[in-house]
Structure formats: structure tokens, C-alpha cells
Amino acid sequence: MNTRLTIDGLSFSYGEADAVSDVALDVKKGEFVGLIGPNGSGKSTILKNLYRALVPDKGAIALDGENLLTMPHKKSALKLGAVGQENDVPFDFLVEEVVAMGRSPHKKLFDFDTDEDRRIVRHALEHLGMEDMAKRHYLNLSGGEKQRVIIARVVAQETDFLLLDEPTNHLDISYQLQIFDFVKRLGVTVLSAMHDLNMAALYCDRIYVLKNGEAVLRGVPEEVLTPENILSVFGVRCDVSVHPATGKIAITYLPEAMGGVKHKTTP
Amino acid sequence: MKTLRKIFNRVNPNMGVIVIALIAAAIVSLLLGVGLGPVAVAPGTVARIMLGELPLIGNAVEHHWTQLDQNIVLGLRLPRVCLGLVVGASLAVTGVTMQALVRNHLADPFILGVSSGAAATATLGMLFGVFAFLGEYSLSISAFIGSAVTIVFVYMISRVRGRINITQLLLSGVALSMIMDGFTRVITLSAPNALGLHNATFWMSGSLAGAKWGYLTLPLVVLLGCMAVLMINYRGLNLLLLGEESAGALGVNVRRLQKVLVLVASLMAGTTIAVSGSIGFVGLMAPHFTRLLVGGDHRKVLPISALLGGIFVVWVDVAARMILAPEELPVGILTAIIGGPLFIFLLKRRGKDR
Numbered sequence: 219m220n221t222r223l224t225i226d227g228l229s230f231s232y233g234e235a236d237a238v239s240d241v242a243l244d245v246k247k248g249e250f251v252g253l254i255g256p257n258g259s260g261k262s263t264i265l266k267n268l269y270r271a272l273v274p275d276k277g278a279i280a281l282d283g284e285n286l287l288t289m290p291h292k293k294s295a296l297k298l299g300a301v302g303q304e305n306d307v308p309f310d311f312l313v314e315e316v317v318a319m320g321r322s323p324h325k326k327l328f329d330f331d332t333d334e335d336r337r338i339v340r341h342a343l344e345h346l347g348m349e350d351m352a353k354r355h356y357l358n359l360s361g362g363e364k365q366r367v368i369i370a371r372v373v374a375q376e377t378d379f380l381l382l383d384e385p386t387n388h389l390d391i392s393y394q395l396q397i398f399d400f401v402k403r404l405g406v407t408v409l410s411a412m413h414d415l416n417m418a419a420l421y422c423d424r425i426y427v428l429k430n431g432e433a434v435l436r437g438v439p440e441e442v443l444t445p446e447n448i449l450s451v452f453g454v455r456c457d458v459s460v461h462p463a464t465g466k467i468a469i470t471y472l473p474e475a476m477g478g479v480k481h482k483t484t485p
Numbered sequence: 486m487k488t489l490r491k492i493f494n495r496v497n498p499n500m501g502v503i504v505i506a507l508i509a510a511a512i513v514s515l516l517l518g519v520g521l522g523p524v525a526v527a528p529g530t531v532a533r534i535m536l537g538e539l540p541l542i543g544n545a546v547e548h549h550w551t552q553l554d555q556n557i558v559l560g561l562r563l564p565r566v567c568l569g570l571v572v573g574a575s576l577a578v579t580g581v582t583m584q585a586l587v588r589n590h591l592a593d594p595f596i597l598g599v600s601s602g603a604a605a606t607a608t609l610g611m612l613f614g615v616f617a618f619l620g621e622y623s624l625s626i627s628a629f630i631g632s633a634v635t636i637v638f639v640y641m642i643s644r645v646r647g648r649i650n651i652t653q654l655l656l657s658g659v660a661l662s663m664i665m666d667g668f669t670r671v672i673t674l675s676a677p678n679a680l681g682l683h684n685a686t687f688w689m690s691g692s693l694a695g696a697k698w699g700y701l702t703l704p705l706v707v708l709l710g711c712m713a714v715l716m717i718n719y720r721g722l723n724l725l726l727l728g729e730e731s732a733g734a735l736g737v738n739v740r741r742l743q744k745v746l747v748l749v750a751s752l753m754a755g756t757t758i759a760v761s762g763s764i765g766f767v768g769l770m771a772p773h774f775t776r777l778l779v780g781g782d783h784r785k786v787l788p789i790s791a792l793l794g795g796i797f798v799v800w801v802d803v804a805a806r807m808i809l810a811p812e813e814l815p816v817g818i819l820t821a822i823i824g825g826p827l828f829i830f831l832l833k834r835r836g837k838d839r
Contacts, residue, residue: 271730295736304728308588309781311726319727322720323736375735 220247222379222407223268228277230263237263238431241277245379245409250402252418252439253411255428256452261411262303264428265383268409269300281379295323299377301385305368307356313367314352317342320374342373345400361388369397373404382410386417419443419467427451443467498779507792511570511799518569518799519562523810526554526562534558565696568704568760569802569816570795572693573767575708575757577775577794580768581786582715582750585722586743587651590776593769597658597747599754600763601665602635603628607762608669608685612676624688625700625759632755635661640747649743651729691764691817693802700760707756711749712787718742719783726781764817766824767794773831 223245230238238260245251253261266272268279270291279286286294299320307316320342321335343349346366351359356367365388372380380401386394394414398421401408412418418425419439427435427442429451435442448456454471461468519535520526526534530550537546538559579594587596595601610616610627619626639661643654669689676682687694715722721742724732729739757764771794772786779785798816801823805816 266730269730269734271733291733291738292736295734298734300731300734302728302730302734304730307727309590309726310776311723311781315723315780315782316727319720319724319735322724325720327717381734 222247222282224280226278228264228267228279229275230267230272231275236431241433243426243433245407247407248405249423250408250421252422252425253428254415254418254425259428260431261428262383265381265411269298269381270294292323297377298379298381299372299375300381301368301372302383303387305364311356313354313356314339316356316367317370317374320371323375338374342370345373346370362390362393365389379407382408384411384413415443415469419469420464439467443469500785504788507789511792511796514796514799515566518566518803519558521803522562522806524557526558530554531558564698564701565693566799568696568701569693569799571701571704571708572757572761572764573795573798574791575704575753576764576767577771577790578712578715578787579750579753581772581790582746584772585725586746586750587655588726590773594754595763597639597751598635598662598665599632599751600758601662602631603758604689605665605668606631607688608672611685611688612672612681622699628759629755632758635665636751648740649747687815688762690815691762692815693761694813704756704760707752711753712791714745714749715787719787722783762817764798764820766820767798770824770828771797
């Protein structure tokens, strides 16, 4: 198999304790790999170390066989597109200007934006159903609209590897499905942090489970998303079944407050 | 009105027309600004005196102005107005740079304490003659030393694990400002003479009154150099506004760019302050007006705010020498008195829009 990304022994700390410690991970060409885990388990930190917002304390990261950590920033931005959780822009930009920033890594020192760039930007906005908003002020958009603009920006970046940090965070369920369907259709390689386990089950080819900064489980959704694993990692009881319509795993949570459903966990 | 709307609209401004109009406005401001003052010289005469100085066509200009006019124009006002343009442009561009660096449009050129540092060493020189050995330009050089020392300290304090931490940068700027202000007070309180004290206070309030041709070279060279560096990096500046993380993901070497910006901004702030004292509010207002006019894209913001800043300072300086003529007001006081209320008005109006 053609491996795009290999992480080995990755550690990173914001202060005293390691936020991520000794994580190994790999992503193959065309795969959709999910990172799941409770809040603070290190999903975002791993992704930030990959899209070069942070520099690892320890460990090796290879992208297409090259050392990512010594690669020029511009070169890695041509290979890896990222959607982070930081999408507030405190200055006045138009939507199309924000999307056009996705073209930056393609630009040399004195290049101006060309008609080709404008076409790509328009196209990206159309993909997200936002072509009417091109001239709107980004500052005045709602959280969900901003999120879609940021996704349009990564589409305009035209990379074949996406790093997504809970990309559907602020979105309605219809947009959540639309975005993930869209990303799937692009046929690119994806590494995505996900907070919704059902979404992870629907879209991921493989899943890594993080807990306290360590990768504790890995495998296909059917292996990883069992009631026992979810209880031990998230501390939540649930029922897992294969849904007849999707053929994928569906997770039903069994809250403590509804004590009566407990006995059904074991069929 | 309709054509104006078409040129000056935020969504698709006509950059060519705006830049040419502002350059024309700058030239007109130059001619009028040189002419206006306690002794007025007609703009036509100003233009002819200036043309008379040009090497090739100079001899073809008829020579019927008084020697006094010529002395006023060439010796006093022209260097002063040119310095006003350069200082205004530098302050505006420094403001833009600082605002991109700290991702906040309320940052001004002196936010890292350069003005306090410059004031400390400049007053030391003015009141105690410590830097007298530096000769004619001892005031500017001493001011520059003060701002440079401050910025080096601020920079060293704000480095965390090899990269600039923006919060620490701001806080150490505030702390060093306070320390330097303390020094300045000690120096002024122990001042041996009252006249020196007056001069020092005047200088600290920001003034172009002592402008000489010799003051112009360094700020102009620094402005042009820094402007070139910033324009080359305009995409990086735009991306930095998205946040450090997004900028990194979009191919910007954030650490390197931040260092370049700190260097560029301190160089401009330091050289500007050395020749004119600290003229406040220009670095805050010029970028703000520019963004209202053309939006946030630095390719547009940098040149336009430079032109606006230059023109603004020239006119406020005209007011500074007219209001109490023949006495002078420090231009920095006027920019604050005019600029402050204007800025509050803008803030309030913007608040209403949302």
C-alpha cells in the first residue's frame, strides 16, 4: 500500500504535562482516517503538529517519504490542506477574499491573483452552496457560514490531503452530511478529528482512539466502536448495532438518568 | 456622486483611481502646506521656487520672488512638509504592521514601548547633554538609541521557546513603557533648567518644528525599504490576520514572519520618533480609515494608508503652526485632540451597523 503519512513517537507539551505522548499513526493514500477521543485527549494537538501550527517536542513525521518538519512551509501547504477550529477573523474581509487566501501557497513572490485563481475560488464557493455570498463581509456571517467559507478555502487550496479538526462543529446536520459527503467525493486522503461517533462510523475507513494524549486503540470502525471500548474511553454506556440501511455501525447512547434501559445493553 | 460611489466602494474599489487621486492630493498638500504659515507664500510662487531648484528646467523659470520667500520655502517649510509626509506615512505603515502582528486593529506604532524608550534617552540628552558628542543630530540619534534598547528588551522577554508569544510581547511592551516613563520622570524632575524642560516636553509631545533636510534621509530610506519588505509579504500579512495556526497551515513560516514584522515595525517607529517625537493616533487612524475605504487586503491597505497618513500629518502640522502663530503647538497634541474624537465617533458608528 501507498503510505502518505507516517507519524512515529510524536510528543508535544504546552507546559508541564504532555498533551500528546509517543503517538504513532499512519495514513494511506485515499484513506479517510478518524481521530476520536474525549475532550483534551490530544486530537487537535496532533493535527496542529501536522499542519505546522505547532512544532513537536519529539518524534518523526514523514509526508510522502519526506521529513515534514524540515520541509519549507510553502511546500507542505501545497500537499496538506487544513481546517482548524480557529475561524474568527477580526478584520474586515469579503468572503471571496478569505477563500482566495487558500490560493496563497500556489503564489510566488510577485504573483498577483489571476483569472484562474478567481475561477477556482468561485468553483469552491459553488461546491459549498455559497456562490451568492462571495461579496458578503466575512465578519457578518454566522458561525456555520464561516465554517463553510473556511472549508471552501481549503478546497481552493487544491491539496490532495486534508487535515480536518472537527470540521462540522458549528453546522446543522444537513450541512454535516453535505460536508462529509463532499469530502468523500473529492477522493482525497483525509485525517479528521471527529466528535460525533456515529459520523465517524459512517465515514471513516479506519479510526484511532486517543485518551490522555495516547493512542489507545486503532482499527476499522467495527473493531473499535464496541460498547466496551466506548465505556472505557468515554465512560458512557451505549448500544451498538449494524444499521440495516447504511450497513454501518450505529451507536445509541444509554444515559445514566434513564436507568431502565441498562438491562438492554446485553441482548 | 454615482461615479464616486463606483470608485470608492468597499466591495470593488477602483485602486488605480484612488491611488492617483491620493498622490495628487499629496502633491497639492505639499504645495499648500509649504505656502501656509505665519508668513504666507502663494502656492504658485512655491511651485516656481521648487521648479527653479530642479537641475535641467531650473534656469528656464523666471526668477521674481523675494529671497525671504525662497529661504522660507527651501530652508524651513519644504523640509518640514516633506518630513511630515514621510513621518505620517511611516506611522501609518507601522500601525498596519503592528495591527497584523498582534491581530488587533487597536494596536498603534508605539505599543511596544518605543516612544517611552526614545523619550527617556532624548530627555537625558536634552537636559543633561549626555549625547552632545554626537553633534548636530544628537537628539535623533539619542532617541533612536532609546527606542532600540527598549525594543531589544521587549523582544527578548517575549520569546518563548524560540518563538514570539504575542501576549507576552504586548505585556512586556507595557511593562517596559512604564519603566522607561519612570526614568523620564526622574530625569525631568531633576532637570537643571526650565527652558530645557520646556524643550523636552515640546519634543515629547511630537513636533516637526525643527525639521532639517538632514533629518529626511534616514526615515525616507527606512520607509521605502520597509514598505518593500511588507509589500513582498502582503499575502503573509493577510494570512496572519486569520490567526497563527491558519497562517501556518497556508504555507507561512509564522515564526520568521513575526520576527521580520517586529524588526520592520521597530525600525520604522524608532527612526520616525527620532526625528519627530511621538505623534500619536496617526498610526491608529490612517489604517482604520483605509480599511473602511478598501477593506482588509494588505496589498491595498499598505500603500493607501501610507498616503493618507502622510497627507493627514502635513495638514495637522499646518494647523499646528497657524493656530497660535507665531507660537508653535506640538503636532502630536493636535493629532490626539482631533484624532481622538474622530476615532470614538467611528467606533460608535461601527457599533451601530452591527
